[in-house]
Amino acid sequence: MSQDPHDRSGLPSRRNFLVSSSVVAATALAGCSGNGDDGDAGDGDTTSGDGGTTSADELSGTIRISGSSTVYPVQVAATEEFRADVSDDVEFPISRDGSTGGFEKFFLKGDSDINGSSRPILEEEVERARDQGFEPIEFQVAGDALTAAVNNDNDWAECITIEELSRIWSPDAENELWSDIRSEWPDEPFDLYGAATTSGTFDYWTREVVGELRVIRDDFEGTEEDDLIARGISDNQYAHGYLPYAYYDNNPGSIKALEIDGGEGCTEPSLTAASDGTYPLARPIFIYVNSNRLQEKEELQEFLRYYIELTGNQQIIAEEIGYVPMSDQEIQDNLNKLEETIE
Amino acid sequence: MATVDRLTFTNGLSKLKGAAFRLVCLGATAVGVLALAALLLTVTWGALGFDAAHPVWILVVLTATGLSTGGVVTYARRDETVKLAAISSTAALIGGAVLGVFAVVFQLIVTPSVWAAYAGGALLPALVTALVIPNRRYRLPATAAVLVGGGVVATVALDTLTELAGAADPWLLYLLTIVVPLAVLVWTRVEPTAGRRRAGLLAGGLVLAGVAVPLLTPAPDPLTPGLVLVFGLALFSPLGVLAWRRFRNGQSNVGLAAPLVIVGGAVVGVVIANATGFAAADPWLDWQFLTSPHSRLPEDAGLYPAVVGSFFIMMVMAAFAFPVSVGAAIYLEEYAPSTGWRGRIVQLIQVNIANLAGVPSVVYGLLGLAIIARGVSLGPFALWPGTGTGVVTTAAFTLGLLIMPITIISAQEAIRAVPDAHRRASYAMGASDWHTLRNVVLPEALPGILTGTILSLGRAIGETAPLIMIGAATTVYSPPTSLNDSVSAMPMQIYAWAGEFIADFRTGVLSAGVLTLLLAMLAINAVAILVRNRYERNQ
Amino acid sequence: MWYGDDRALHDVDMDIPEHRVTAIIGPSGCGKSTFLRCLNRMNDMVESARIEGAVRFDGTDIYDDAVDPIALRRQIGMVFQHPNPFPKSIYDNVAYGLRVQDEPVDDDVVETALRRAALWEEVEGQLDTSALELSGGQQQRLCIARAIAVDPDVILMDEPASALDPVATAKIEDLIEELAEEYTVVIVTHNMQQAARISDITAVFLTGGNLVEIDRTETVFKNPAHERVEEYITGQFG
DSSP states (O other): OTTOOOOOSSOOOGGGGOOOHHHHHHHHHHHHHHTTSSTTOOOOOSSSOSOOOOOOTTOOEEOOEEEOTTTHHHHHHHHHHHHHHTOTTEEOOBOOOOHHHHHHHTGGGTOOSEEEESSOOOHHHHHHHHHTTOOEEEEEEEEEEOEEEEOTTOOSOSEEEHHHHHHHHOSSSOOOBHHHHOTTSOSOBOEEEEEOTTSHHHHHHIIIIISSTTOOOSOSEEESOHHHHHHHHHHOTTEEEEEOHHHHHHSBTTBEEOEEESSSOEEOOOHHHHHTTOSTTEEEEEEEEEHHHHHHOHHHHHHHHHHHHHTTOIIIIIIIIOOBOOOHHHHHHHHHHHHHHHO | OHHHHHHHOOOHHHHHHHHHHHHHHHHHHHHHHHHHHHHHHHHHHHHTTGGGSOHHHHHHHHHHHHHHHHHHHHHHHTOHHHHHHHHHHHHHHHHHHHHHHHHHHHHHHHOHHHHHHHIIIIIHHHHHHHHHOOOHHHHHHHHHHHHHHHHHHHHHTHHHHHHHHHTSOHHHHHIIIIIHHHHHHHHHHHHHHHHHHHHHHHHHHHHHHHHHHHHHSOOOTTOOHHHHHHHHHHHHHHHHHHHHHHHHTTOOOGGGGHHHHHHHHHHHHHHHHHHHTSOOOOOSSSHHHHHOOOOSSGGGOOOHHHHHHHHHHHHHHHHHHHHHHHHHHHIIIIISOOSHHHHHHHHHHHHHHHHHTTSOHHHHHHHIIIIIITOEEETTEEEEOOOOTTBHHHHHHHHHHHHHHHHHHHHHHHHHTSOHHHHHHHHHTTOOHHHHIIIIIHHHHHHHHHHHHHHHHHHHHTOOHHHHHTTOOSBOSSOOOSTTSBOOOHHHHHHHHTTOSSHHIIIIIHHHHHHHHHHHHHHHHHHHHHHHHHHHHHO | OEETTEEOOBOOOOOOOTTSEEEEEOSTTSSHHHHHHHHTTGGGGSTTEEOOSOOEETTEETTSTTOOHHHHHHHEEEEOSSOOOOSSBHHHHHHHHHHHTTOOOOHHHHHHHHHHTTOHHHHTTOTTSBGGGSOHHHHHHHHHHHHHHTOOSEEEEESTTTTSOHHHHHHHHHHHHHHTTTSEEEEEOSOHHHHHHHOSEEEEEETTTEEEEEEEHHHHHHSOSSHHHHHHHTTSOO
């Protein structure tokens, strides 16, 4: 994949990357099949005009995708592009159930082939998958800078430490007022908005911020809809909540993002900061694939090859959705992992 | 003086109470109506993209539409027949549109060649039989026999027939199986009263239109020329029947043009407004929206697979729930014992049905997931194999169970509403229970039963919770074409749009989706009202 | 004759002669309609109804187990107090009895029935219109046409003119007299003048479901055997 055109040296401004998404994706895929990993790999030649042949027209079937609403935009992008470039005989029923909801309701019951998750799979979930006779195969598809947000009229908080966030959200510390966190902040109670318990974001936040998985104070509004979190925050001057960076990025001006201090100074949430590791709340988002289905279904193999290539697409992942795309190296590792599983 | 006092004295307090109560009632009505109007306006405003339009543009369009509507209303108010024609033609077009959507979805599912196989093998021969046999007595059994026999033959020879039919263009198949028979039917109906020339013109014109429409109209993907033809036929058939009836009764047909004039006024308004050069509205609800699947980009997103999915689910649901509910209602009303311990059991069942009508829909979703989707087994024996999560059958059965208490109760009410005098008259004529039921009770109750069923379709089309529970997908890319296909429905996709990161999804695309759903629901309810009104007029 | 534990009729014993009009009169609640419904077993529809004794029709007890009430009602037609045509066309209303009896329907039968019911002239040419568009009197004559289309032996009429205006009533009364030439007519009425005008035989029921007197109409009205009947007829009672 050395000829891969993705330039990921840093993540500069968006304007430099107005490359047609299909061209990038198609070339990437052509490169893949050129390497001879798989004899009849689909060639996504639609717009690049490089004269490749379309050999995937016999590809058909249904791939059921469940899971996180955080991953949903990436799932939609991958499936939509795959149908445009490779084969529109493959049908993708996609549902948004939350990471945990998707695992519980569909993936671990063998109903879905792929489950999106905004947190790593839990050991207990892996065991249940094994009881069902399959292995959940993990692929990271993007990175997110989980954003702690406050109301636009909040003129006291600019930067907050992880420790302070933990004191806000922890069930043990009985903090109700902003001034309980820092004495110079107002004597007003905070109004908290966060992810629902079926959400992977909820799991991430409790483990990374509060310190223990699924342990959190119980007097906050939990929802699977990021829009409701944002609306809650923008309606109350003393509100605070967290949501994916992609939401904040797509709705500038509606809420104010806090800088996060993880011990090495304040960092504003951004894709750059998330990808170079300076933003403390940068988190990977994943898809998990049912290993049995992967071995059985050719369309699933072909789709994942395409999907993994697409996760490096700057235009789609960063510009259009607002997540951190995968690096060439990560893509290559994922592809290797995929081929190993298939064999 | 005393007399005068007695006549003029009124209880002021009681009067005041009356007036206050009247005001409160008026206020309650106003709140309800205004809230609904505000909702509809917001959604329409967003769906039609009026945000993007310059006020002048909006003013021009609204003025033109208002003028044409006002013109029609003023003209129609002077003449009762014109008024009636204007109202019934609008109703006929709405009914035709609903019929059209169902017909197109039906054709998408059965495919033109299978349709042609059964139409050619069974439906057409049956129609010919019905037309050829003059004696009333033998007509029905003979037609039924041909229908069943032809159906069996078509099923046996399905592969050959579909292959044969597959060679022709779909629209040609529709021309032969729908347009030509329709033309013959029109001829036989029109010829005796209107004469050969007119009947020939009508039938010939129909066939000509059947050829011209598919050839001349652009059929934007995913619609084919054949489907455009099917939709057009369904859309205008009720209007055609209405025009013919009015013609036969010697009534003027001027009023029938009313919907056309109103829409025409709006179109002219848009043309003029565009010519002014002010920014035009940028509608989210447009052809692209209705014919595309979801996309990550709001401008490319659409509702097509979900629309087809919703209507597919409704058709299967009605096919399952209608006979079961009517059967149950007939049993409970006409046959079930009403006295003794068995009568008490029937009463218990009756109360339970009424209670089931109030059970939250999410409970039906759970039931659908646990039983219908995943199946039931007793130890090693599979009692019910399970239809699978998120497929058409599961969704249709689950929603069918959901509406069944409502349809059973409304069917019972319709049956109960048949006057006892008619039953007694029938019995006194020496009719048996069965005759009375078939010839008196059911025909009279049918419109009421249909109204209840259609209204419950309107309820089912908006249900989300049970669909989420049974694992229906939020997003699918192509519409379901078989009972085992994964399905999404309008409210599922709309709900997903509400949670998108990109703001345009949550405003424009969401509004377009909600408006589509509302229009579908209102149109279905309008059909129910039409059926009921026709029935009341016949009484 | 009982409804549950309530006895509606007591020891009624009467003969109804063929091709005559027999009128049954009496005050409200005296059991005259109940008696009429016994004659074609319409009381069978009432679950709590029970009867003792016999009703003989051509020598056969119609309450015999071997008698099918459906077949019986084909011989004994009925016309009700309120006109109750089906919401079907005029033609289908008249043809209804033939259809449910699986007899061939032809236009002649329908025409004959409508002529006999003195309705033909008024509805000729509009047989396909709904029966509900007719006036009340026309509807009642249609119900009579419907009853005679199947050519029964007996026609029972339960206050057939009580819901109609005087003109329509007069027409119905004329019709009943004509019908008696071919059918046995039993008519329940609370209108004594009507009974006097049209009937050959009059039976008087008084309170409690007792048949008090039955005789030729003239006799009953001019020279009743019972004092109570006289009081009733002259308006002093009931």
